Amino acid sequence: MSNEQKQWSSKSIGSNWQHQIFYILIRSGGKQLAYLLLFFVVLYYVLFRPSVRNRSSYYLKRRFPGRNSLFMLWDSYLLSLGIGLTLVDRAILGISGVENLDVSLEGREILVNLLAEGRGLILVTAHVGCWQLAMSSLSALDTEVNLLIHREEGDLDRHFFEHAGEKPPYRIIDPAGYLGGALEMLQVLKNGKLLCIMGDRVMGAEGSTISVDFLGAPVKLPFSPYKLASATGAPLAVIFPYRTDSGGYALKVAKIIRVPENLGRSANGYLPFAREFVTALEQFVTEHPYQFYNFYNMWEKTD
Amino acid sequence: MNTIEKLKKILVTDLNLEELTPEEIDDNAPLFGEGLGLDSLDAVELVVLVQKYFGIEIKDMEEGRTAFQSVSALAAYIDARLAAA
Numbered sequence: 039m040s041n042e043q044k045q046w047s048s049k050s051i052g053s054n055w056q057h058q059i060f061y062i063l064i065r066s067g068g069k070q071l072a073y074l075l076l077f078f079v080v081l082y083y084v085l086f087r088p089s090v091r092n093r094s095s096y097y098l099k100r101r102f103p104g105r106n107s108l109f110m111l112w113d114s115y116l117l118s119l120g121i122g123l124t125l126v127d128r129a130i131l132g133i134s135g136v137e138n139l140d141v142s143l144e145g146r147e148i149l150v151n152l153l154a155e156g157r158g159l160i161l162v163t164a165h166v167g168c169w170q171l172a173m174s175s176l177s178a179l180d181t182e183v184n185l186l187i188h189r190e191e192g193d194l195d196r197h198f199f200e201h202a203g204e205k206p207p208y209r210i211i212d213p214a215g216y217l218g219g220a221l222e223m224l225q226v227l228k229n230g231k232l233l234c235i236m237g238d239r240v241m242g243a244e245g246s247t248i249s250v251d252f253l254g255a256p257v258k259l260p261f262s263p264y265k266l267a268s269a270t271g272a273p274l275a276v277i278f279p280y281r282t283d284s285g286g287y288a289l290k291v292a293k294i295i296r297v298p299e300n301l302g303r304s305a306n307g308y309l310p311f312a313r314e315f316v317t318a319l320e321q322f323v324t325e326h327p328y329q330f331y332n333f334y335n336m337w338e339k340t341d
Numbered sequence: 342m343n344t345i346e347k348l349k350k351i352l353v354t355d356l357n358l359e360e361l362t363p364e365e366i367d368d369n370a371p372l373f374g375e376g377l378g379l380d381s382l383d384a385v386e387l388v389v390l391v392q393k394y395f396g397i398e399i400k401d402m403e404e405g406r407t408a409f410q411s412v413s414a415l416a417a418y419i420d421a422r423l424a425a426a
Contacts, residue, residue: 217373217409218381221402224388228400246382262382269385303356303386 061129069130069138076122084115093333094118100253100337101327113328120328123281124168131171140286143175148291149275153181158227158272162263162295163279164238164319165331172279172289173208173234182231183208186219208234218246220262227270235263237276237315238332248305250312253320257336263315264308267297274311276318280326292318344416347394352412355390356383368413376411384409391415397422 056079063072083090094114098105102113131139143149152159161176163169176183185208211219211226211233226233240247240260247258267274276293295314301307323330342350349363358377370376373384387409388399397419399405408418 216406217384220381220384221388221405221409224385225400225402228398246380265382265385269389300389303383 060126061133064126064129064133069126069134072126072130073123076126077119080115080119080122084111084118090114090118096335096337097253097330097332100255101323101330103254116328117330120281121331121333124171124331127281127287128168128170131174139171140282140284141171141175142286142288143178144288145277145291146178148294149179152273152275152294153179153230153232155273156230157270158230159232160227160263160267160272160274161232161234161277162237162274162315163234163277164236164322166319166322166326166329167279167281168287169236169279171287172277175279175287175289176232176234177207179232182226182229183234184211184223184226184231185209185234186211186213186223186236188213218262220266223262223266224270227266227272233266233272235260237263237312238319238336246305248309248312250309250316252316252336253323255337259312259316261305261308261312264295264297264311265301267295267311268299268301268308271299276315278318278322280322280329292322344395344419345412348412348416348419351390351394352377356386366412369411371411372409372415387415391419395419395423 060072060075063075091111091114094117095110098110098113098117102109105113127139131141149159149161163172173183173185187210211222213219215222223233223235237259240258246260246262246265248261249256250259251257252259263274266272274295274297275291276295277289278292279287279289282288293314295311297308297311345368346363349366352358352366353361353363356379361377366377372387373379373381379387384405388405392398399408404418408415
C-alpha cells in the first residue's frame with residue numbers, strides 16, 4: 039500500500055504509562071474506577087489537545103453539518119469518550135474475561151445458515167463499536183475466524199487476548215504480506231471458513247479502491263470484499279458491533295449482500311455492492327453517531 | 342497453442358491488459374509489481390481464470406505463490422498439474 043493512500047494510523051493517543059494506569063485500575067479496583075478516570079482523561083484531551091478535536095471533526099462535520107463550535111466540542115467529547123470506553127472495555131475483556139461484559143451476537147442463525155452454504159463467508163465490518171469484542175462473540179459460530187488487519191509498530195493498545203497472555207482467538211492475515219494477503223483470503227473462503235474485512239479503510243493493495251458517497255461526499259473504499267465474493271461465490275454479511283445503552287456489546291447483522299460470480303476485474307462492477315455497504319454504515323451512524331471511529335479525513339482524496 | 346501462449350492470451354483478454362499484446366509479454370517477467378503490473382486482486386482473478394480455462398483449482402496458496410512468479414512458472418505449474426491428473 040502506498041504511503042500516499044494510507045492516511046489513517048492505528049497508533050493510540052497517550053503514552054505507555056498512561057495505558058498502564060488503566061490496566062492497573064482494572065486489575066486492582068475493577069472497571070468502575072477505570073471508567074471514572076476515563077471521563078476526566080477524555081475531558082482533558084478534548085479541551086487541551088486541539089489535535090484530538092481536529093481528528094474528530096472530519097467525521098463530525100459530515101455527521102452533524104452546521105453545528106456551532108460549542109456543540110462540536112460536546113460532540114467531540116462524546117465521540118472521544120465512545121472510543122475511550124471501547125478501549126477500557128477491551129482491556130476488561132482481556133484482563134477479567136468475557137464473563138465481565140455482556141456480549142451478544144444478534145443474527146447468529148443467519149450467519150450459521152450462510153456458512154452452511156459451504157462457500158465460506160465474508161464479514162464486512164467497519165471501525166465502529168469494539169470490533170475485538172465482536173470477534174470474541176464469533177466463537178459462537180464454531181468455525182475458524184480469519185481477520186485481515188494491519189498493526190503498526192509502536193501501537194500501544196493491546197489486543198484483548200494479549201492482556202491475558204493468550205493466543206489470538208482468530209487468525210490474522212496481514213495486508214502487508216504477499217499480494218496483500220489476497221491468496222490467503224481466497225484460501226480461507228475456498229476452505230469454507232470465515233473471513234472478516236474492514237470495509238471502511240483501505241488496507242489492501244494499491245489501486246483496489248472505489249469511490250462511493252458516504253455522508254454526502256465521496257470516499258475511497260476497498261472493493262476487495264466484493265471481488266472476493268464474486269470470485270468465490272461466498273455470501274457477504276455486513277456486521278456492526280456496538281456498545282449498548284446498558285454498557286454491554288452486541289454484534290448486529292446489518293445486511294446480506296450477494297455478489298454475482300465472475301464480475302471481472304473492473305472496479306465499477308463492484309460499485310453497487312460498495313454502495314450497499316455504505317448505506318448500511320450510514321444507517322448505523324444515524325443510530326449510533328458516537329460509535330464511528332475513523333479519526334482521519336477519509337473524504338480528503340478522491341477522484 | 343502451448344500453455345504459455347494460452348496463458349498470455351488469457352492475461353491480455355480476460356485481465357484487460359489492453360496496452361499489451363500476448364507477444365509482448367516476457368515469459369519470465371514477474372506477474373505482479375514491476376513486471377506485468379498486476380495487483381493483488383488480480384491474483385484472485387488469476388486463480389479464477391486458471392480454474393476456468395484449465396480446470397485447475399489452486400487450493401494450496403503456497404503452490405500459488407511459486408506459480409505466480411511469472412508466466413513461465415505458472416505454465417509449468419499448470420502443465421505439471423495436468424500431467425498428474
